[in-house]
Amino acid sequence: MSNRKSELETLRADLKARLARYEAHQHREGGALDKDFEEQATQTQNDEVVDSLESEVREELVQIERALERIDNGIGDECESCGEEIDPRRLQVLPYTTLCVDCAGD
Template identity: 85%
Template sequence: MTNRKSELETLRADLKARLARYEAHQRREDGALEKDFEEQATQTQNDEVVDSLETETRDELSQIEHALERIEHGLGDSCESCGEPIDPRRLQVLPYTTLCVDCAGD
């Protein structure tokens, strides 16, 4: 469990750093939009991609925070839906999962 907790904490730190980069991009810390219309169009498309990545990152970060909270309460290895143990192989692949394979498939 400690190894999983440490892996989740590392993932959390990485995601927070990634979010900071996305937020900096959205605040245009690297400069305003170009004056050239075609370049503005490209930058706007990039903004949409960054928005999508930011949303995905926030969702993953939320799942990691939830998994860490469950670990702190001694529930990290059990399915939060049915209460059965989560297969350790599943936890290796998805360390932030809180559901067993059966419940995740429902």
């Protein structure tokens, strides 16, 4: 379990670094008014991609924080919904999950 915790902490640090890069990207590209239309179209697409990546990362971070909190409370192996023990193999694949396979529906 402490293994899972350090894995989650590493993952969290990675995601935070990615988030900082996305934010830097959004700020840097903000004032690009003198590009021709085609470039602007590409630019907009890039921004949309970065936006959706950014919100994905944010959601993952929320999930990781919650999983870490549950580990700290000694209930990291319990399903948040039904209270059953989460399959360790599932936790190995998805260290940030807080739901058992039945409740997650995947």
